[in-house]
Amino acid sequence: MGNIRNPRAGCALHGALATLEAIEGVVPIVQANAGCAMQHALAYRDRGGYTVAQTVPSSNIIDKQVIFGGGSRLREQIKNTVKVMDGRLYVVVGSCECAMVGDDLIGMAREAAEQGLQVIGSNIAGFHGDIHRGYTRVFLDLIDALPELETVRGLREKGGERPLVNLFGLFPGGDPYYKGDLEELRRILEAIGLRVNSFFGPGGHAALRTLSDAALNLVFSRWGETIAARLEKKYGTPQLIFDAAPLGIEEVSLFAQALVERLDLDATGAERFLEREEVLAEYFLLGAANRYFDEGAGKRAAIVGDSETVLRIGGFLSRFAAVDIRTAIYTDCGEEDALPVDFGGAAHATGDGGEIADLLCGSGADLIFASSLETEVARELGVPLLTVSHPVHDRMIGDRTYAGLRGAVALGADYLTLARQGRRAAAEKLARKLAAG
Amino acid sequence: MAFHEGKSAPTREKRSGTISHYHGTLSSLIGDTAGEEIPQRVRTFTQAARDDILSAFAVLRGIRDTAIVVHGAAGCAAASIALAEAHGARWYSVNLSERDSILGGEAPLRETILRAIGEGAAAVFVVGTPVVAINNDDVSAVLQELSDETSVPILHVNTDGFRSKSPLTGCDIAFHALLRLAEEPGGGKERGDFLNLLAVNENARNLAAVAAMLEALGVAWNFLPRFSSPAHIRKAGRARATVSLNRDESEYFGLGLEAAFDVPYPQLPAPIGLEATRRFIAGLGGIFDAADAADIYARQQEDALRDVLAARPLAGKRVFLQVDVAQVEGFGALVRDLGGEVAGVALGSVDLNNRAHLARLEAAGEIPALVAVGQPFEVANVLARTGADYYVGPEQVAFAARFGARPVSLHDALYYGFEGIRAFAGALSRPVPGFRERVREVYSENWLKKNGAWHVKREVR
Numbered sequence: 001m002g003n004i005r006n007p008r009a010g011c012a013l014h015g016a017l018a019t020l021e022a023i024e025g026v027v028p029i030v031q032a033n034a035g036c037a038m039q040h041a042l043a044y045r046d047r048g049g050y051t052v053a054q055t056v057p058s059s060n061i062i063d064k065q066v067i068f069g070g071g072s073r074l075r076e077q078i079k080n081t082v083k084v085m086d087g088r089l090y091v092v093v094g095s096c097e098c099a100m101v102g103d104d105l106i107g108m109a110r111e112a113a114e115q116g117l118q119v120i121g122s123n124i125a126g127f128h129g130d131i132h133r134g135y136t137r138v139f140l141d142l143i144d145a146l147p148e149l150e151t152v153r154g155l156r157e158k159g160g161e162r163p164l165v166n167l168f169g170l171f172p173g174g175d176p177y178y179k180g181d182l183e184e185l186r187r188i189l190e191a192i193g194l195r196v197n198s199f200f201g202p203g204g205h206a207a208l209r210t211l212s213d214a215a216l217n218l219v220f221s222r223w224g225e226t227i228a229a230r231l232e233k234k235y236g237t238p239q240l241i242f243d244a245a246p247l248g249i250e251e252v253s254l255f256a257q258a259l260v261e262r263l264d265l266d267a268t269g270a271e272r273f274l275e276r277e278e279v280l281a282e283y284f285l286l287g288a289a290n291r292y293f294d295e296g297a298g299k300r301a302a303i304v305g306d307s308e309t310v311l312r313i314g315g316f317l318s319r320f321a322a323v324d325i326r327t328a329i330y331t332d333c334g335e336e337d338a339l340p341v342d343f344g345g346a347a348h349a350t351g352d353g354g355e356i357a358d359l360l361c362g363s364g365a366d367l368i369f370a371s372s373l374e375t376e377v378a379r380e381l382g383v384p385l386l387t388v389s390h391p392v393h394d395r396m397i398g399d400r401t402y403a404g405l406r407g408a409v410a411l412g413a414d415y416l417t418l419a420r421q422g423r424r425a426a427a428e429k430l431a432r433k434l435a436a437g
Numbered sequence: 438m439a440f441h442e443g444k445s446a447p448t449r450e451k452r453s454g455t456i457s458h459y460h461g462t463l464s465s466l467i468g469d470t471a472g473e474e475i476p477q478r479v480r481t482f483t484q485a486a487r488d489d490i491l492s493a494f495a496v497l498r499g500i501r502d503t504a505i506v507v508h509g510a511a512g513c514a515a516a517s518i519a520l521a522e523a524h525g526a527r528w529y530s531v532n533l534s535e536r537d538s539i540l541g542g543e544a545p546l547r548e549t550i551l552r553a554i555g556e557g558a559a560a561v562f563v564v565g566t567p568v569v570a571i572n573n574d575d576v577s578a579v580l581q582e583l584s585d586e587t588s589v590p591i592l593h594v595n596t597d598g599f600r601s602k603s604p605l606t607g608c609d610i611a612f613h614a615l616l617r618l619a620e621e622p623g624g625g626k627e628r629g630d631f632l633n634l635l636a637v638n639e640n641a642r643n644l645a646a647v648a649a650m651l652e653a654l655g656v657a658w659n660f661l662p663r664f665s666s667p668a669h670i671r672k673a674g675r676a677r678a679t680v681s682l683n684r685d686e687s688e689y690f691g692l693g694l695e696a697a698f699d700v701p702y703p704q705l706p707a708p709i710g711l712e713a714t715r716r717f718i719a720g721l722g723g724i725f726d727a728a729d730a731a732d733i734y735a736r737q738q739e740d741a742l743r744d745v746l747a748a749r750p751l752a753g754k755r756v757f758l759q760v761d762v763a764q765v766e767g768f769g770a771l772v773r774d775l776g777g778e779v780a781g782v783a784l785g786s787v788d789l790n791n792r793a794h795l796a797r798l799e800a801a802g803e804i805p806a807l808v809a810v811g812q813p814f815e816v817a818n819v820l821a822r823t824g825a826d827y828y829v830g831p832e833q834v835a836f837a838a839r840f841g842a843r844p845v846s847l848h849d850a851l852y853y854g855f856e857g858i859r860a861f862a863g864a865l866s867r868p869v870p871g872f873r874e875r876v877r878e879v880y881s882e883n884w885l886k887k888n889g890a891w892h893v894k895r896e897v898r
Binding site: 039 | 481482484485486488490491509511512515519520521523527530532535545548549556567571572597598599600601602604811814878880881883884892
């Protein structure tokens with residue numbers, strides 16, 4: 001694995017927590033020392049777009065429980081969490097300590113469920129990997145354990161006029177813009193005649209209860225593939241896998257077409273929606289066509305993020321604005337992984353802040369698309385930065401999206417803003433030099 | 438052997454009988470802390486809270502040209518995303534895997550330290566985590582071996598995340614390591630005419646206000662450990678005196694400097710509110726033979742505040758305070774200076790050394806008092822049951838709006854010194870956002886109506 005300078009991605013427990021906290025009605029219960037969940041709260045709190053407060057129930061185990069086991073402490077924590085915290089489903093998650101000591105948190109969760117409480121367990125530990133693995137793992141555990149709860153059994157909603165699709169692969173921690181991105185995908189999917197379970201946000205718990213009813217699972221990153229495979233095995237739900245969420249009219253058209261064919265949807269309705277969206281996108285984007293040619297097209301860029309982010313945003317920039325992606329840095333790929341795409345430049349796999357800074361310094365980029373952790377190196381290089389990958393703490397994200405059709409307009413506008421900033425900075429530098437003689 | 442000479446600092450529970458839970462009134466708390474020991478109570482429900490590791494991070498993060506090596510899994514350094522400072526320490530995670538947790542993490546630790554030194558660290562702090570404590574990694578052997586190879590100080594910050602319920606233990610452990618960097622006077626490095634000013638979690642605005650006071654008295658300062666470097670820590674042993682801005686957090690270092698290098702460590706109050714600021718300035722004047730200058734400065738500043746105090750913005754208002762014990766006296770007086778009364782207090786932790794502070798609050802009497810480190814559900818319960826017009830807390834204050842109190846965040850607020858009185862009064866009169874009625878509640882109605890000590894039992898030994 002190797003050491004990391006300026007770690008950016010937390011651990012598997014943090015990925016699980018970010019996932020669970022973002023599902024409305026779900027309350028995580030952490031079996032760990034006090035600081036494990038607090039590290040997560042500090043890392044995510046006030047980072048753009050996330051929903052994290054310092055209220056996570058945590059057993060806060062001390063040396064006594066490390067030595068003699070933390071089972072009885074966890075039992076009382078579960079029993080009282082249900083009394084103190086409003087929730088519809090409680091998910092017990094583990095930690096490195098819990099795994100090393102051998103606490104049976106699954107048994108404890110099952111014991112509570114047998115008493116009629118809505119509790120399940122996820123045997124996760126920080127050292128199982130980074131946040132991406134935490135998302136995958138906790139979702140697999142949800143899928144496996146949910147049917148054991150009475151409220152899920154027998155309440156599955158079958159049929160309905162419009163087919164239901166589940167969305168996987170975009171999640172808090174992986175995609176800082178996940179709220180807006182998922183809502184934009186929902187808007188598109190509903191417009192072409194589908195119902196959508198995105199799990200995160202309002203109605204999250206209800207989505208979990210109906211996940212087995214889906215006609216199709218849509219996967220937007222490698223981190224959703226195992227989840228979809230598990231659902232296919234368990235419920236026979238087919239899947240459609242994409243490397244990244246669609247961004248821009250061409251990508252969205254292909255995406256919609258694939259769904260129309262796969263689910264036998266009304267093609268005319270989808271076409272009408274896309275035609276109107278294309279007109280709108282042109283209205284917003286091509287109004288700035290002159291600026292693209294004056295100062296925006298063909299810029300050299302470097303992009304840093306997880307594979308989904310790099311493929312989506314890098315792909316759009318190179319297609320739409322003819323941006324020359326000189327350096328693509330994938331932060332969620334290990335040494336053993338094949339690098340997805342190099343965009344004709346250089347591709348690297350690293351999440352190490354030092355290596356990333358060195359690569360950016362050598363990239364020759366005019367613009368940087370990365371996380372807030374790259375602020376310092378961007379400043380040193382005098383190159384404008386747009387924060388597109390986790391963590392983002394220089395801006396509040398709200399419903400901003402860089403996915404679908406509205407995301408293309410937003411990214412196009414942000415790209416031009418960035419290009420203008422870069423041009424102005426360069427012009428000022430030149431002017432200072434000329435004035436100095 | 439003095440307490441700072443051992444391998445690591447003892448827990449706060451051992452050193453000063455710290456409690457991390459209390460639910461009662463201020464007068465009952467004063468009664469409970471009057472004896473030789475404070476009864477320990479145990480929660481049966483808890484929320485995530487800061488531990489010794491996070492407190493150690495808070496102490497170390499502001500020391501530039503150094504490296505913090507977190508000896509644990511990647512998540513054990515996740516807080517660096519929030520805590521890293523542009524001009525502070527550089528952060529490294531050893532990034533231990535499940536395999537390392539079985540076979541030991543000494544080799545990756547060694548590699549990480551060498552990398553940090555190779556990338557220019559002038560001192561390296563190796564911060565311990567639960568994984569290496571449970572696995573019993575031999576960190577000392579690695580550090581000893583590397584110390585033979587390099588002149589860069591490598592210091593073990595022996596935290597583990599579970600030995601103490603008081604996060605302040607982590608401050609002590611980190612300061613224990615820093616004491617080893619300090620140099621004795623002598624050898625051409627004689628005692629200097631400057632003040633060590635200890636600051637851990639103070640924001641830059643408050644430190645600037647304190648610096649302005651020192652400047653007015655002509656006192657040179659050495660801020661530690663925020664905004665410092667190894668050179669600032671080395672010279673700490675040669676200061677005229679040491680003063681803590683928040684004694685709860687930094688007294689270990691002050692006591693250590695006093696014991697090891699004879700640097701006096703007078704008890705001055707945190708400069709919050711009129712009276713405490715007056716005493717703070719007078720204390721500094723006494724140390725640096727500038728009593729007259731201190732007196733003149735204090736009078737001038739007080740005169741300039743007459744309009745603020747005369748306005749009494751808190752007249753008829755009840756204020757709930759969530760602050761550290763070292764600050765509660767000052768904030769209590771500040772609330773009264775501005776015409777209000779204290780409706781209740783939630784303190785970070787309380788120990789036997791805090792008796793004098795608490796005694797000075799006795800006049801407040803039968804108001805609710807909590808010791809609720811990192812447990813917002815307990816504060817929510819008290820606010821729901823007793824109400825308040827204002828809630829003053831360190832951060833994450835929006836929840837108070839749900840209970841009808843105006844939230845006042847101290848997160849980036851100025852409240853130190855005379856300047857802080859005006860700024861605090863201004864914060865009270867800021868308009869309240871329209872969304873305050875819509876702040877989401879995460880607690881059950883049942884809990885908000887229950888007795889706030891329902892989930893607590895007495896510790897059995």
